[in-house]
Amino acid sequence: MASSQDLTLFAALSAALRISWLAVRDAARHGTGWFVAASVLSLCHALVPPAEVLLLKRLLDEIAAPVRNPQHLATALAALTVVVGLNFSIGYLALTASQRTGLRLGWHCRTGLARAAAGLPPHRLAEPEVSTALQAAELGIEPLSRVPGNVLQLLGTAVTAIGLCAAIFTFSPFAGVLVLSALLPTVVAMTFIARVEARGWPPVAAAQRRSTYAMEQLLQQRSGTELALLGTGDKIAKRVSREQRRKVALLDKVLAADMRWETAASTGTAVLLAAALWAMINSGAGAAVAAAAIAGILSGLSAIRFTGHAFGNIMSTAPQADSYYGMVAEPAIEPPTAPARRTRRIELDRLTVRYPGQPRPAVDGVSLTVERGEMIALVGSNGAGKTTTVNALVGIVPPEAGAIMIDGRPARFPLQPELLADVGLLNQEFGRYEFTVREAVELGTPRTGVGDAELWTALDAARLGDLVRTLPDGLDTQLGQQWGGVGLSGGQWQRLALARICLRDAGVWILDEPTSAIDAEAEAEIFAELQQNKENRITIVVSHRAWTLRGVDRIYVFDEGRIVQVGSYRELLDQPGRFADLFAEQLAGDQTGRAS
Numbered sequence: 001m002a003s004s005q006d007l008t009l010f011a012a013l014s015a016a017l018r019i020s021w022l023a024v025r026d027a028a029r030h031g032t033g034w035f036v037a038a039s040v041l042s043l044c045h046a047l048v049p050p051a052e053v054l055l056l057k058r059l060l061d062e063i064a065a066p067v068r069n070p071q072h073l074a075t076a077l078a079a080l081t082v083v084v085g086l087n088f089s090i091g092y093l094a095l096t097a098s099q100r101t102g103l104r105l106g107w108h109c110r111t112g113l114a115r116a117a118a119g120l121p122p123h124r125l126a127e128p129e130v131s132t133a134l135q136a137a138e139l140g141i142e143p144l145s146r147v148p149g150n151v152l153q154l155l156g157t158a159v160t161a162i163g164l165c166a167a168i169f170t171f172s173p174f175a176g177v178l179v180l181s182a183l184l185p186t187v188v189a190m191t192f193i194a195r196v197e198a199r200g201w202p203p204v205a206a207a208q209r210r211s212t213y214a215m216e217q218l219l220q221q222r223s224g225t226e227l228a229l230l231g232t233g234d235k236i237a238k239r240v241s242r243e244q245r246r247k248v249a250l251l252d253k254v255l256a257a258d259m260r261w262e263t264a265a266s267t268g269t270a271v272l273l274a275a276a277l278w279a280m281i282n283s284g285a286g287a288a289v290a291a292a293a294i295a296g297i298l299s300g301l302s303a304i305r306f307t308g309h310a311f312g313n314i315m316s317t318a319p320q321a322d323s324y325y326g327m328v329a330e331p332a333i334e335p336p337t338a339p340a341r342r343t344r345r346i347e348l349d350r351l352t353v354r355y356p357g358q359p360r361p362a363v364d365g366v367s368l369t370v371e372r373g374e375m376i377a378l379v380g381s382n383g384a385g386k387t388t389t390v391n392a393l394v395g396i397v398p399p400e401a402g403a404i405m406i407d408g409r410p411a412r413f414p415l416q417p418e419l420l421a422d423v424g425l426l427n428q429e430f431g432r433y434e435f436t437v438r439e440a441v442e443l444g445t446p447r448t449g450v451g452d453a454e455l456w457t458a459l460d461a462a463r464l465g466d467l468v469r470t471l472p473d474g475l476d477t478q479l480g481q482q483w484g485g486v487g488l489s490g491g492q493w494q495r496l497a498l499a500r501i502c503l504r505d506a507g508v509w510i511l512d513e514p515t516s517a518i519d520a521e522a523e524a525e526i527f528a529e530l531q532q533n534k535e536n537r538i539t540i541v542v543s544h545r546a547w548t549l550r551g552v553d554r555i556y557v558f559d560e561g562r563i564v565q566v567g568s569y570r571e572l573l574d575q576p577g578r579f580a581d582l583f584a585e586q587l588a589g590d591q592t593g594r595a596s
């Protein structure tokens, strides 16, 4: 029975084989010309050592001939000079052609990964392991693009060894077999290197991921500036150093083991080749044959030398490349170009949501109803379950129990694409897309050919139009100072995110604290506009500000995952309870007003 270690080794080797095949296939498809060139050049380069043996033997024979034939001598010399002279150039050209194949493979893989990420449904992107796999896939593209070159190198080694064997076989069959067997130590060493790499790389990759994450916090403008202001960037720098130290210690072990096996393999190879030479000399071969074989074997040795390194790269790339191929194989969603339907009614029926590994549900038996033309609000303290409810509604998190009914029919998890197309969700972690204003707003809809008039309407609705009119290039102004563009304030970024939802103009608007960073004046205008134009849609707002709730049709008050109160602003104002507790300070004015 195979031990678990063998299974790991077997799995690692089969992953390396699979990745080699896939990388070669993609390189042949997407960098055809350079891949063919690299293959032909690698093959020529691999055949140099055996060719050297034959040509040198011929030259030495011509030199040693009792009667020299100048023409034969010149031909033999010319042939050997060409082969030896071109050896370096062919090797260099093969390497460059492999690199140019790799560039094209990298281009194809990056495009493929970007498309795969863009085609993932929201619930998959919300899973932490998916974001880890996407990052691993991204990191794996660089080494993956080197795999076709590594494979050609390994195949070249095999060709060199077989060619040398064949060339020497003609002088001494036993020596020829010994030359071929000189590959054995390398094959054995590669098996052990595979084992070491398979075990060593997962912790190295984990340490690298932690270090990269910490490093990004220092390098990104917002977090970097915050840390600089706090004067605590050095704590992050120490964390980076710690993770790098861990990574280096782990890698040292892997590389030390690789070195041991490589050294053992080269020693074994050298011994077997020496034995081959000894066998040949003892077989009665002449000086010419011996000299030719020695020269061929020496250049063969240098060809075999880097095989372990090439194999090591394939082995260490395999897990990340597996992530890449897993990601690009994920079924993509096809977002409809425009909402094909208009939702009339949404009903949550005793909805319960529990995050994996959590003892208590984040949302517990929540029921609510909202119809087209209505605007409802979800309120509650931090962690009460509002965002989770919204996320369940749009199919980002699966319900544990209960049902989501859309137009009287139960919605599946994940949400059907045609239902999702009719939802415009502005969440608390909206993107700050540093493209042009036009591009940043157009991201609100999958439609193409959005006209300027539509963009201005959306920007005006989000109270950003006036600012954009003052920008140097209007809609085509580049955003983000790091690109030489215009910097926006936090509230202006939020208005831009709201403009995307306005442009989308879906049948269901879900606005999770849409004005949290926006000043009171613009907030009042935005909420007034939401009220005015609510007739043709369902509007669900999450808000912490009491006065934004005045005009909504119903308020659902959340507490510890449950709805504890429902009513209009006025009704809730008159009741003691969670709503009054939550907004006690903010409501003081209103209550005084009613009392007097």
Ligand SMILES: Nc1ncnc2c1ncn2[C@@H]1O[C@H](COP(=O)(O)OP(=O)(O)OP(=O)(O)O)[C@@H](O)[C@H]1O
Binding pocket: 355, 356, 358, 362, 380, 381, 382, 383, 384, 385, 386, 387, 388, 389
């Ligand atoms: N991805 C997650 N994994 C595990 N628990 C989570 C996750 N997201 C939220 N929670 C937990 O679920 C509960 C509800 O969180 P939720 O984000 O829905 O609250 P909220 O009412 O929207 O709060 P806030 O007003 O702060 O936005 C909290 O206790 C929170 O810690």
